[in-house]
Amino acid sequence: MGWRKYFLVARLSMREASAYRVNHVVSFIVVAAPLIIVLLLWETIYDQQQKIAGLTRSQVLTYFILTRWLFELTGPAVWWEITSDIRDGTLAAHLLRPEDYQAYQFASIIGAKLPYAVVGLIVIFPFALFIGEAFLIPDSGLVWGGFLLSIALAMMMGYLFTYLFSLTAFWLEEGRGVELLADIAIPFAMGSMLPLSFLPDAWEKFLSYLPFQYLLYFPVNIYLEKLTREQVLLGLAVQIIWIGALLLINKVVWDMGLRRFSAVGG
Amino acid sequence: MKYVRLVRLLLKQNFLRELNFRGNFFLAVGTNALWFLIAIIFFGAIYLQSPSIGGWSMDETLMLLSVSEIVHLLYKGLLGKGVSRIPDLVRTGRLDHLLLKPVDSQFLVSFYRVDYYSLISLIFPLALFFRSLERLTISLTVGQIFAALALIFGSVFILYSVSLFIVSLSFWLTQVYALHALFQEVFSLSNYPESIYSGLLRIAFTFVFPIVIIANYPASFILHKHIGVLWLPVLFAVCVWGLLARRLWFYGLRHYSGASS
């Protein structure tokens, strides 16, 4: 029985997000301006060289267009709805209902992000045209399959991180520090600023041990066919392991937080 | 004279006000520092792989980055906090009080809040600025120093005018906050070397979104790089954007109806 209500939540939140789709289009168009500038920068960098840090000009341009879109789907954030539920005590009302709060928020957040995915694709399209032939499109179904699967897993991971970051509201009166981390450091570690292969080897190696590159860098690398089949399979497995680990961590943190929540009196 | 005294008083009051939130200090300055650090890493990583970006060396780009950051922090510190409050003031009708004062409303609204954290954060780009100056062995005459300062403050003024212009749209639109944030994002890319722009886009990003002007012009001047007619576009942008922003602000006030009927 249990699943239907979460589908309903997702649908509701999707509809709510769709109500603002004109805003999405407008804001995406304005986002477009920075993307043009980013593309111009990289065009210029590739003026003198064929290949930098193992990436061709086409690959880099495609990389930045794709990551701009994908980031909206998988990037973790401090979710205001959860933190305000915790801080103002509305969480108590959720606890009384026969629902799993994590599943509820999962449905709600994913529902809110899906319309963005569609609108984002439409807005990204002119950029693909702008760079013309340089925009790579893989022709192997296997690559597409791996790419889509890794996006789905990345969205799960992104959500679990969002949830984890938001749970810090149990302890922190004001979550600016966590937001700082989520807004600046993590996008960098995901590869949204630049492909991680541009970094010095030691840095790249260090970041590859962190889970964040699996939110963005890894799926896009599948798309760009930079990985061997074994590497893809291994990466997907790592994503699944991280999802399991995060589920566990979130459970522990949630239980601890809840104890504090009820001790404080909600 | 009255306005000079008012700025001084507002600087003082804002300082006293900030003393109430001492906890925010490290967070706010830390945020600015972290962004700046990531920008340095960004360019550092690129120059690790490529010796130049369209004729700009690493030290030159870092100089540009520091100038860009100085312009942004000066704007954010002195005017930006007041400007970004405008949509909120309009929505809640709290703009009323400021409009009733016998003081120019654009002036008052802009200077009403000072962001000291941004002003303090100026030490990071200033450090990079002087380091780059030394590494590039640039020497400036006194006249050039004043000219550079004029270009920098001209840039601050342009950045301010464009922001005020966008924010003034909140008299008509409700969602101006997102628009404002996004424009800030565009303008944060003013630390890219101007040589990446050519043709129509160069014209667009010089005159429509003047991001080429606001950091590249002062930086190029300091670096003795020649990028064409320098003073004319600056003067043009200062006049046009300053006028547009002021006109739209007062035109918007006509549409201002406060929060309630």
Next chain:
Amino acid sequence: MNAAIEVENLTKTYRVPIRRPGLKGAIKHLFARQYRNVVALDRISFTVQQGAAVGYLGPNGAGKTTTLKVLSGLLHPDEGHIRVLGFDPWRHEEAFKKRIGFVMGQKGQLWWDLPAHDSFELLREMYEIPSRRFLSTLQELVERFSVKDLLYVPVRNLSLGERMKMELIAILLHEPQVLFLDEPTIGLDVMAQHEIRLLLKDYQKRHGATLLLASHYMRDVEDLCDRILLIHQGNILFDGSIDEIKKHYVPFKKVSFTLSRPVESEEVFSQWGEVQEYSGSQVTLTVAEHKVTQIMQLIVTRFPVVGVSVQDPSLEEVIRVAFSTFDNGQGGRDGVA
């Protein structure tokens, strides 16, 4: 005496965008907006003499705040001729702004985290009040308002009543000649309301200031004002003193008798007026004003009366009657949201 406020045919219409639901509506809205015109003020005219205190009454959305905002220069009027102290408010002349004050009950202007004194300093600079005068005015105000000890306490630590007093001082510091008051006592407890009213009255008397007060609290109006403007749906329904308005709309008094022993039927009384209350030994009648003396004599001679009292209808009742007669008479016009 000179007129402090002159308003002639003031009209203000708001354009309210109409939004249709759905994506289609939203896109349409983006490109071709449709508006509905809502008339907030419909050619109203009135004059206020210098030193007068005028209460501005009307239900929510009647146009009270709109009028105050137009008169203070915050809103641009669509039509009409307006002079406040001889100035056109919309021209925003500094000399004009220095001579008016606008008290907004819900919206404070003091810096929340700083002591009120710091905000006053800023106001001194903005209004260019000479130091000596600033000190003496402030001294006098804090003494009269008895908030001398609170001057250096951060505003956020003050009680609502104390804060309101400070907000008032902030507006009186430059000694405005015309004061616009929009719900000045909203949200305050009864004691604090009373205090604020006294202080305002006191200021008005000492400075001969002109007051235009919009409020929901009848007590505000009754205590402070000698004249009432009744506004409804953008029109002025009535303009006159409190007594006049009572006579005009509710020409009745409430007469109550206490009897030494109960009277069997209440019907005996209904020949003289409408019976409002009847409990055997306690009777209350509404009686036409000109008959009050006559009826009282009649009753006293016929019944064992122990006590008599005659009451005016409350202003609240009067206003209610006024608006309902208007609504019944004129039917539904486009209201103001």
